Amino acid sequence: MKTLSKTIQATFAALLCTLTLTAQASTATPTATPAATQADQAVIERGRYLAVASDCIACHTTPRGKPMAGGTSIASPVGAIVATNITPSKQFGIGNYTETQFADALRKGVRADGAHLYPAMPYTAYSVMTDADIHALYLYFMKAVQPVDQATAETSLPFPMNIRLSMKGWNALFLNDKPLAPVADRNEQWLRGRYLAEGPAHCSTCHTPRGFLMQEKLDLQLSGAQVGPWYAPNITPHKTSGIGSWSQAELVTYLKTGRVEGKAQAAGSMAEAITHSFSHLTDDDLQAIAVYILDRPAIADDKSEVQRTRFDQGKAGNALAAFRGLPAGATTDEEVRGARIFSASCASCHGYNGQGTKDGYYPSLYKNSATAGVNPSNLIATILYGVERETKDGGHVFMPPFGNQPNALNSLSNDDVAALSNYVLKYYGNPSVKVTHDDVEVIRQGGPQSNLLLLARIGMVVAGVLVLALLVWLRTRKKRPVRINENDWK
Ligand code: HEC
Numbered sequence: 001m002k003t004l005s006k007t008i009q010a011t012f013a014a015l016l017c018t019l020t021l022t023a024q025a026s027t028a029t030p031t032a033t034p035a036a037t038q039a040d041q042a043v044i045e046r047g048r049y050l051a052v053a054s055d056c057i058a059c060h061t062t063p064r065g066k067p068m069a070g071g072t073s074i075a076s077p078v079g080a081i082v083a084t085n086i087t088p089s090k091q092f093g094i095g096n097y098t099e100t101q102f103a104d105a106l107r108k109g110v111r112a113d114g115a116h117l118y119p120a121m122p123y124t125a126y127s128v129m130t131d132a133d134i135h136a137l138y139l140y141f142m143k144a145v146q147p148v149d150q151a152t153a154e155t156s157l158p159f160p161m162n163i164r165l166s167m168k169g170w171n172a173l174f175l176n177d178k179p180l181a182p183v184a185d186r187n188e189q190w191l192r193g194r195y196l197a198e199g200p201a202h203c204s205t206c207h208t209p210r211g212f213l214m215q216e217k218l219d220l221q222l223s224g225a226q227v228g229p230w231y232a233p234n235i236t237p238h239k240t241s242g243i244g245s246w247s248q249a250e251l252v253t254y255l256k257t258g259r260v261e262g263k264a265q266a267a268g269s270m271a272e273a274i275t276h277s278f279s280h281l282t283d284d285d286l287q288a289i290a291v292y293i294l295d296r297p298a299i300a301d302d303k304s305e306v307q308r309t310r311f312d313q314g315k316a317g318n319a320l321a322a323f324r325g326l327p328a329g330a331t332t333d334e335e336v337r338g339a340r341i342f343s344a345s346c347a348s349c350h351g352y353n354g355q356g357t358k359d360g361y362y363p364s365l366y367k368n369s370a371t372a373g374v375n376p377s378n379l380i381a382t383i384l385y386g387v388e389r390e391t392k393d394g395g396h397v398f399m400p401p402f403g404n405q406p407n408a409l410n411s412l413s414n415d416d417v418a419a420l421s422n423y424v425l426k427y428y429g430n431p432s433v434k435v436t437h438d439d440v441e442v443i444r445q446g447g448p449q450s451n452l453l454l455l456a457r458i459g460m461v462v463a464g465v466l467v468l469a470l471l472v473w474l475r476t477r478k479k480r481p482v483r484i485n486e487n488d489w490k
C-alpha cells in the first residue's frame with residue numbers, strides 16, 4: 001500500500017513536472033572531447049566483446065545500414081522510438097561524448113545534452129555494468145567503430161510521451177542504478193552468469209512481464225512476456241511452466257545455435273539476439289548464463305500449471321488423411337480450410353504429418369514450444385513473418401513469411417492464418433488453445449497495444465485540472481490583499 005501510494009505520488013509528480021516544464025532542447029551541446037587515452041588494444045577487444053554481448057548492433061543498425069549508424073525504429077507500446085547514430089561521428093553520432101556522458105547514457109539513460117532516453121534503450125539492464133566494462137566499451141566505440149556522418153530520423157511520440165522529462169519520474173521509480181550486490185553462497189561462475197544475464201545480455205528486458213507503466217515486474221522475473229508480435233516464454237526453471245526440464249547443456253546449445261531438437265527453436269527477436277550476440281559468446285560465458293538462469297526462482301504460469309511442459313505435447317497427425325489434405329473426421333469448414341492450407345504451404349517442409357525432417361533442419365511441429373505453449377503468438381508470428389537466422393558457421397535458417405507481404409502469392413488472410421493455426425494446434429500442438437481472426441490481426445499490427453498512452457493522457461488531464469485549480473487559488477489569494485489595500489487607500 002505504501003509503495004502504491006509512493007508510486008502514485010511519484011507518477012503524479014512526474015506528470016506534473018511534464019506539464020509545467022517544456023521539453024528540453026534536443027540540440028546536442030558538445031562539452032568535451034574524448035580523453036586521448038593510450039588505446040590499449042586488449043581493452044578495445046574487450047569492449048568489442050561487450051558490445052556483442054550487449055547486442056548494441058541489434059537496435060543501432062538497420063538491416064542494410066552501416067554498423068551503429070542507427071535509424072532502426074524500435075516499436076514501443078506508445079509509438080516507434082528511433083535508435084540513434086552511436087558511431088563516433090562528431091556531428092551526427094556520439095563523437096563528442098565524454099566517458100562520463102557515455103556512462104550516464106548506458107547506466108542512467110541520460111544523453112550528453114542532459115535529455116532523458118526512453119527505456120527502449122535498455123539502460124535499466126546496462127545499469128549494472130562495471131566502470132571497467134563501461135571504459136572498455138567507450139574505448140571500443142571511440143577507437144574502433146567507423147564514424148558515419150549520417151543523421152537519423154527524430155523520434156516523435158504522441159503527447160505527453162514526447163516530453164522526455166517524464167522519464168525522470170519513471171527512472172526515480174523503476175531504475176535501480178546500484179551495482180549488483182555480492183552473494184555469499186554462490187561461486188564465480190554463478191556471479192559471472194548473473195552479471196551477463198542481468199546486464200549486457202539483458203534477458204529480463206524481453207522475458208519479464210511489464211506493469212502498467214511498462215516497468216519490469218521484478219517478482220515475476222523471466223516468467224514470460226509479450227515483445228511486440230512475439231512471446232518471450234517463461235524461462236524460469238519451473239518444471240512445467242518454464243524450462244526446468246532443460247539441461248544446462250541444452251540451454252547452452254539453444255543460446256549458441258538457436259535450436260534444441262524436439263524442444264524449441266528461435267525466431268523473432270530471439271533469433272536476432274542469437275545471430276548477433278549470444279552465438280558469439282565464449283562457451284564459459286554461455287555456461288555461466290545457463291547456470292544462473294537455471295538457478296532463478298521457479299515461477300508457475302497460472303494457465304499451464306496443471307499441464308505437461310510445452311516441450312512434451314502433441315503428436316504426429318494422421319498421416320494418410322493429412323496427406324490428402326483433409327484430416328480424418330474433419331468437422332468444420334474452418335478445419336478443412338486449415339488442412340488445405342497446411343497441405344499446400346507447410347507440409348513441403350514440415351512433413352505431411354508435421355514430423356519435420358530427420359536432421360531437424362525443418363523442425364517437427366509437435367513437441368515444439370511454438371505450437372504447444374499456452375500463448376499462440378509465436379505460432380501466429382511465425383506464419384506471418386517467417387523465421388530468419390544466421391548460424392555462426394555461416395548457415396542460414398529460413399522459413400518464408402506467409403503474411404506480411406500484401407501482394408505475395410503465398411499471402412494468407414487473417415482467417416486463413418486462424419484456420420491454419422487452429423489446425424496445427426489441434427493436430428500437433430496444444431488443442432486447448434484457440435486462435436481467432438482478431439488474434440491474428442493483433443499480431444499483424446505488431447502485438448498488443450498498451451493502454452499506457454491512454455493512462456498518461458488521463459493522468460495529464462487530472463494533473464492539468466489540478467494545476468489550473470492551483471493557479472486559480474494562487475490568483476485569488478494574491479488578489480485579496482491587493483483589494484484590501486485598494487480599499488484602505490480609498
Ligand atoms: C533494445 C534496443 C537497444 C539496444 C540493445 C541498445 N540501444 Fe542504445 N539506444 C536505443 C534507442 C531506441 C535509443 C534512443 C532512445 C531515445 O531517443 O530516447 C538509444 C540511444 C543510445 C544512446 C544515446 C545517443 C544519443 O545521443 O542520442 C547511446 C549512447 C546508446 N544508445 C548506446 C548504446 C550502447 C553502447 C549499446 C550497447 C551496449 C546500446 N545502446 C544498446 C536502443 C538500444
Ligand code: HEC
Nearest residue numbers: 201202203206230231232233264265266267269270369378
Ligand atoms: C530481444 C528480446 C529477447 C532477449 C534479449 C532474450 N530473449 Fe529469449 N526469447 C525471446 C523470444 C521472442 C523468444 C521466443 C522465440 C521463439 O520461440 O521463436 C525467446 C525464447 C527463448 C528461449 C526458448 C524458450 C521456449 O520455450 O521456446 C530460451 C531458453 C530463451 N529465450 C532464453 C533467453 C536467455 C537466457 C536470454 C538472455 C541471455 C534471452 N533469452 C534473451 C526474446 C528475447
Ligand code: HEC
Nearest residue numbers: 259265266267345346349361370378379382387397398399
Ligand atoms: C520452406 C520451408 C518451410 C515452409 C514452407 C514452412 N516452414 Fe515452418 N519452419 C521452417 C524452418 C527452416 C523453421 C526454423 C527452424 C529453426 O529455427 O531451426 C521453421 C519453423 C517453424 C515453427 C517454429 C517457430 C518458432 O518460433 O519456434 C513453426 C511453428 C512453423 N515453422 C510452422 C509452419 C507453418 C504453420 C507453415 C505453413 C504456413 C510453415 N511452417 C511453412 C521451414 C518452413
